[in-house]
Amino acid sequence: MSVVQEELSLKDRVLQLKKEKNAVILAHYYQEPEIQEVADFIGDSLELAKKAAATTADIIVFAGVHFMAETAKILNPTKKVLLPDLKAGCSLAESCPPEAFQKLKDQYPDHVVVTYINCSAEIKAMSDLVCTSSNAEKIINSIPADRKIIFAPDKNLGKYLIDVTGREMLLWDGACIVHEAFSLDKLIDLSIEYPKAKIIAHPESESHILQVANYIGSTSGMLNYVKTSDYDTFIVATEAGILHQMQLDVPHKTLIPAPAKEDNSCACSECAFMKMNTLKKLYDCLEKEGPEIRLEEELIEKALVPIKRMLEV
Incomplete structure (x- = not known):
């Protein structure tokens, strides 16, 4: 059996198991393309949290990282989250x-604690509000101007x-x-090579990267910008996994991953944690119904x- 045939049969088995077990597969944009292709829904942290809250499936398979699966479990305490x-x-x-x-x-003790969703369940439990990169500005602006704020854990976000809201905040490092x-x-150097390219960046990037960006936004915001923009070439400064869905959305446009400091196999920035999930591991966890997230x-x-306060805002 060829590698392609084996991959196709594995995808088919995942889809069959998913149906048999009334399971839903939620995948982050940074997952490998073959995982995105079997997912019921692909999204960023906010979109995935909303989907997790609304699902009627018995089993949630979260193709992402640990804190995302924890969030799904918090929103679905009676469901099995894998x-x-x-x-x-x-x-x-x-x-x-x-x-x-x-x-x-x-x-x-007088500060309002706002935490980025990219944190553990324990940190969320210490928070007054949770936010994602999609809604962070709205969350900060919802807090009365006379209240002081602690923001954690991402200092770059x-x-x-602080720049876009004008609010002073105590930042976790x-x-x-x-x-x-x-x-x-x-x-x-890349922008000189492609002078008509627009640089788009995630707000978790460092300030000097954001200062040269033409657009700053969440994962879904970047996707929407590329889809609706009149420009046809983009340099993308976020995890390279987004390029799969982005290219499907705009097959006629040119997408270039922003270069990493270190030389590596793709000359881009990849999350090694996100790439730990594979289609085979996804199949195995669905078949064995484990590893399970327990809180x-x-x-x-x-x-x-x-989290509920965030979703209400």
């Missing part, structure tokens, strides 16, 4: 340990929000290694409060 590889973590989430964050909270991997020098009931109840 993650193809439990080691698929997140450098940003891991940069904010609960014990250390509690110490910061204790120092500033926090700096961007965390960052995503993927979005800090872009080389400004290489990006400028204590008390933790779920506490973490659900700020």
